[in-house]
Amino acid sequence: MSKVILPNAGxxxxxxxxNTRGAMRTGPLAHLIPEVIDIVGVMNSGVRTxxxxxxxxxxxxxxxxxxxxxxNVIAINGKRIKAELxxxxxxxxxxxxxxxxxxxxLFDGKTWTCDCMAGKFGRGCKHVAEAQSR
Ligand SMILES: [Zn+2]
Numbered sequence: 763m764s765k766v767i768l769p770n771a772g773x774x775x776x777x778x779x780x781n782t783r784g785a786m787r788t789g790p791l792a793h794l795i796p797e798v799i800d801i802v803g804v805m806n807s808g809v810r811t812x813x814x815x816x817x818x819x820x821x822x823x824x825x826x827x828x829x830x831x832x833x834n835v836i837a838i839n840g841k842r843i844k845a846e847l848x849x850x851x852x853x854x855x856x857x858x859x860x861x862x863x864x865x866x867x868l869f870d871g872k873t874w875t876c877d878c879m880a881g882k883f884g885r886g887c888k889h890v891a892e893a894q895s896r
Contacts, residue, residue: 768816769805769838777801777818777830778837798836801828855893867893 769775781799803818806827814832835843855867857876865878867889874894880887 771805771807773805775803775805775818776839777803777835778840779830779834780836781834801830803828853893855889855896857889857892859889865889869893 778798778800780797781795782797801818801820803820806817806819815829816832818828818830820826820828837843852871853869855869857865857867859865859878863878865876865881867874867876867881874890875881876887876889876893878887878889881889
């Protein structure tokens with residue numbers, strides 16, 4: 763991957779992350795959840811290039827150390843960053859629905875899709891959420 767220059771460990775930052783991939787996006791309240799969230803924290807580490815992640819210390823949060831994946835980062839301190847990530851291999855999953863039907867969830871290296879009814883309409887569905895949790 764090309765290098766993304768991150769602030770040094772110990773620096774206070776506001777990281778704007780794409781929140782559209784979170785598991786909560788698939789529930790009935792998904793429309794209430796913002797698509798971009800700002801996380802205020804202190805840089806805890808540089809990028810772990812093996813996983814394209816870095817961590818933030820978030821004071822006063824129930825999750826005091828947040829692991830943030832570069833692909834979800836839109837901006838740091840208001841400055842857009844464009845992370846060029848190493849290629850992520852496409853994956854395919856067969857997920858059983860609650861009524862026994864089988865759905866195919868595909869990840870093309872960037873986007874998740876599902877062939878269920880919700881997925882066909884471009885909505886997040888629980889099959890994608892399940893595949894992501896594997
Ligand atoms: Zn689905």
